Amino acid sequence: xxxxHAGAAATTGPGARTGGTSPTVGGPxxxxxxxxxxxxxxHPVGMVLAAPYAVYVAVVFAYPFGFAVWMSFHDYFFAAPGxxxxxxxxxxxxxxxxxxxxxVRRAFGNILVFLVINVPLTxxxxxxxxxxxxxxxxxxxxxxxxxxxxxxxxxxxxVGVWLFLFSSNGMVNTMLGPLAPEPSWLVNEALAMPxxxxxxxxxxxxxxxxxxxxxxxxxPKELYESAAVDGASRWHQFWSVTxxxxxxxxxxxxxxATITGANLFTEPYLLTGGGGPSGASASxxxxxxxxxxxxxxxxxxxxxxxxxxxxxxLISAVNRRLIERx
Amino acid sequence: xxxTSGPRRPGLLRYAVLLAGxxxxxxxxxxxxxxxxxxxxxxxxxxxxPTSSPTLDNYAxxxxxxxxxxxxxxxxxxxxxxxxxxxxxxxxxxxxLARLHFRGRGTLFALVLLVQVIPxxxxxxxxxxxxxxxxxLADSYLGMILPFAINTVAVxxxxxxFLQLPDDLFSAARMxxxxxxxILWSVxxxxxxxxxxxxxxxxxxxxxxxxxxPFLVTKQADMQPLAVSLANYxxxxxxxxxxxxxxxxxxxxxxxxxxxxxxVAFQRHFVxxxxxxxxxx
Numbered sequence: 001x002x003x004x005h006a007g008a009a010a011t012t013g014p015g016a017r018t019g020g021t022s023p024t025v026g027g028p029x030x031x032x033x034x035x036x037x038x039x040x041x042x043h044p045v046g047m048v049l050a051a052p053y054a055v056y057v058a059v060v061f062a063y064p065f066g067f068a069v070w071m072s073f074h075d076y077f078f079a080a081p082g083x084x085x086x087x088x089x090x091x092x093x094x095x096x097x098x099x100x101x102x103x104v105r106r107a108f109g110n111i112l113v114f115l116v117i118n119v120p121l122t123x124x125x126x127x128x129x130x131x132x133x134x135x136x137x138x139x140x141x142x143x144x145x146x147x148x149x150x151x152x153x154x155x156x157x158x159v160g161v162w163l164f165l166f167s168s169n170g171m172v173n174t175m176l177g178p179l180a181p182e183p184s185w186l187v188n189e190a191l192a193m194p195x196x197x198x199x200x201x202x203x204x205x206x207x208x209x210x211x212x213x214x215x216x217x218x219x220p221k222e223l224y225e226s227a228a229v230d231g232a233s234r235w236h237q238f239w240s241v242t243x244x245x246x247x248x249x250x251x252x253x254x255x256x257a258t259i260t261g262a263n264l265f266t267e268p269y270l271l272t273g274g275g276g277p278s279g280a281s282a283s284x285x286x287x288x289x290x291x292x293x294x295x296x297x298x299x300x301x302x303x304x305x306x307x308x309x310x311x312x313x314l315i316s317a318v319n320r321r322l323i324e325r326x
Numbered sequence: 327x328x329x330t331s332g333p334r335r336p337g338l339l340r341y342a343v344l345l346a347g348x349x350x351x352x353x354x355x356x357x358x359x360x361x362x363x364x365x366x367x368x369x370x371x372x373x374x375x376p377t378s379s380p381t382l383d384n385y386a387x388x389x390x391x392x393x394x395x396x397x398x399x400x401x402x403x404x405x406x407x408x409x410x411x412x413x414x415x416x417x418x419x420x421x422x423l424a425r426l427h428f429r430g431r432g433t434l435f436a437l438v439l440l441v442q443v444i445p446x447x448x449x450x451x452x453x454x455x456x457x458x459x460x461x462x463l464a465d466s467y468l469g470m471i472l473p474f475a476i477n478t479v480a481v482x483x484x485x486x487x488f489l490q491l492p493d494d495l496f497s498a499a500r501m502x503x504x505x506x507x508x509i510l511w512s513v514x515x516x517x518x519x520x521x522x523x524x525x526x527x528x529x530x531x532x533x534x535x536x537x538x539x540p541f542l543v544t545k546q547a548d549m550q551p552l553a554v555s556l557a558n559y560x561x562x563x564x565x566x567x568x569x570x571x572x573x574x575x576x577x578x579x580x581x582x583x584x585x586x587x588x589x590v591a592f593q594r595h596f597v598x599x600x601x602x603x604x605x606x607x
Contacts, residue, residue, distance in 0.1 A: 043422075053419035067452040160578035161578060164575065
């Protein structure tokens, strides 16, 4: 009796949502069907269609995510396949080892320098260029290709040409002549990280211009019209209408640029020959690779990863607060 | 009142700034191509506009050192595998998330959003331990493909496009007794073909350009995608070559060409709204 009641109750649920035409009391077939609907939803086949993706997320994201956190609190090392080894809980030992490591501390400092240069420059240039591109009629395709093409090209490929441009007797130094820095850009402790930050601005800018262009489509035209009636100049309109209107997009750009920056690996690995000179351009991910895989300390590397992610989340939260507050 | 009601016409100054910016952005690509065709590196400003006849020696040189064709095939298999996985399983998941009511849909969609903010660097070490050490998938295509097999941004884009289709379409097809797979295949998919192309293009540039993961997974030269073999050449071998930059730039042109060509050919599909909606969450 209680089951029949539950079945009838379930029929009213989805039935009411789809338009309320289905009867509240049906035959036994309908009742069992609706019980399935109550347990699995109206289209259980959706579970089958979504299953491969769900399994993929569990195997490639959720499980490794938990594994990373677990590893950072245990004594983990590479063992021969199949060997049963003890991996005792060590508390915060891996975190202490990481913080005592000068190379790791330096890498975190470097990435802060990177973010301080890269993120504001990315936001400013992307917004200015997107605002300028918005409403352009002539040479649209050419301009779009020009600004997006670094984004679609492999870092490894464009690193090659930057190496050539910024080498000690490269074209940049030839042009600067006596003003060229000594030691040259990529082997200069003070300049290596800023050059990498500039490289990443250039490389990623197209993607962020794209985001801003999407946001600009949603700015009501009337705002510009009334600002123009009030006699506001173009520049003033940009500051008083465009910048506030795209604030949510700015928050997103800041967060994505921070995540991209925190992922930095290829550029210091190739552009400055593995984070040189003397660790001045090493990034946390590069140090993770060196400690975890080259030197066989995956537990310490996992701790670096956890700390890095916490750092990214904190920076994102603070940025969001600052940008989205009225 | 001449200008307030009409569309705002961009002035000459704006075009001048945009064109100057575009040239600055494009110059490294131009320089890459020019440098790859010169037999001697010329770093003077005049060297950017060479008068000597171009040569393909650098291409022959890089080919003798990194087996260009083999690397290109590896890049192609890696990228193709990711695109295949994304198109097949991503479309299924996107359709289910947009159009079907089933238990766990809300949780799965929350995961789609969450996965987009999990930074890959946290997963790097555990994935390396699992895939390379645990499953023994080092130097295999499967090991390369696995972490990228279904592009979550593409799942999100598919969902957005299936959501935008009118409801009546689906209720009519269901009334006619069509199964969900049949509706997906013959009703929904033909209508979202542009989204499919955008998602495939976006998915392409990920694995084709990816360096870190295949670099960790492949140690054998004959399994390395071009990004990895070129990077190894840059970091290890280049110092010993006669014209190292020439060879590096030739390899860079080969690596860049497919992505740039696809992008230029289909650039109008990189519409701001598609990708914006895909990332905005």
